[in-house]
Amino acid sequence: MSQALRELRELGQAAAAADDAALARVVAVLDRVPERGEADRVLDPVRPRLRTLRVPRPLGLPRLLFLPLDGVILPPARWTRGAAAVPRSALMVLAGAVQAALGAEGAAIAAACPRHTIQDDAAIAALGGRLWEPAARLLPEAPPPGWPGIGLNAGDYAGIAALCRPVWRAGPAIWAALSAAAEGPPEALARPALTAAAAGGAGPLTATLATLLLRATAPGLLAQLAAGLEPAARPVALAALDSILAAPPPPFAALDVRAAAEAARLTARRLEDLENCSLLTGEWQRRIQACRRVADEACRAAFLAATEQELVAPAQRLAAAPAVGDTEVAAMEEGARRLRVLEGAGRRLGNTQAYDRALRDLTASLRALGAQATNPEGLRPMDLARSLEILAGPEAAATLLPPGLLGGTEPAARR
Known part of the structure; x- marks a missing residue:
């Protein structure tokens, strides 16, 4: 094992045991690692905690590009062929292909990103508006260079690209809804996002719903809205709710007291909304x-x-x-x-x-x-x-x- 790899794994162990402030410092170190593969792997165990804490991680073109798909990005070991999901190992290759296809505009977006973090909603809306829809048009039809080196085949590329393109086309609407997730999100923002994604089929709708549900304070109302789009959308909405109910509770014990309190408030609010969801009766309520x-x-x-x-x-x-x-x-x-x-x-x-x-x-x-x-x-x-x-x-x-x-x-x- 190389010294660099050993140090990365030690940082990963430190992240798992760190308090909230120390975790933010460890993540800041890992975010400066240029090769994301091992850094991403050592962060996988603490991602739920990072999401709860909303650590202000630096924005980069790859992270910006995949924000509309955030709910379905999986560690490679958990990704399965044909799933409405993207393996994390593919992100850098896909982002590189998009940036290359965008030319000077891609370079300009990439240069502007590091001045912001993933909490800068207005900057993300502006930069994403320049990136997501062009990415859907310009993502190459054939696997880009570097694709074989991440352990995926050409058929995998076609399926992942077919998932990404419709979601990126809906990217501005998805981000508008995500930015207002603390308010539900409101139907006026959620409906356009879900409708735009559903135009691409069940997979993009699944991905969009999963992403919105990461932050939504009204998951039941959001799922009801998705289920009402068309008959084929109801199973997608129920599967999304099933995933919520199968997930573990927030890592209260690993959070500082203020963050734990905020997580408890959010969890209670989400559960109350699910209890009032008309899609969920009988065994669902149990x-x-x-x-x-x-x-x-x-x-x-x-x-x-x-x-x-x-x-x-x-x-x-x-x-x-x-x-x-x-x-x-x-x-x-x-x-x-x-x-x-x-x-x-x-x-x-x-x-x-x-x-x-x-x-x-x-x-x-x-x-x-x-x-x-x-x-x-x-x-x-x-x-x-x-x-x-x-x-x-x-x-x-x-x-x-x-x-x-x-x-x-x-x-x-x-x-």
């Missing part, structure tokens, strides 16, 4: 409830772990310290605020009683810790009570203090 339970359990486990990390462990550390300053106490209170946001989001997934139990257990733990706080220069019961008030309310906080001591005012400075 599957939705099973997904809700799995997501709820994963989120609660993340909340319990975060409670230990954000509040219990810092309180124990400060309790053992000979002196504690305002900054350290303020940091503990900020951790309680983050936990409160995650708790509120997690309750939307269903099991509110479990959060009540967790807060009672936390209150008991902090009460025991407060009873041991006798050093006037160290952690005080009031410090614990303020954090507990933020997270669990004044009644829970009052159990840590003598009657009447918790009055809602800011604690006095220590020095």
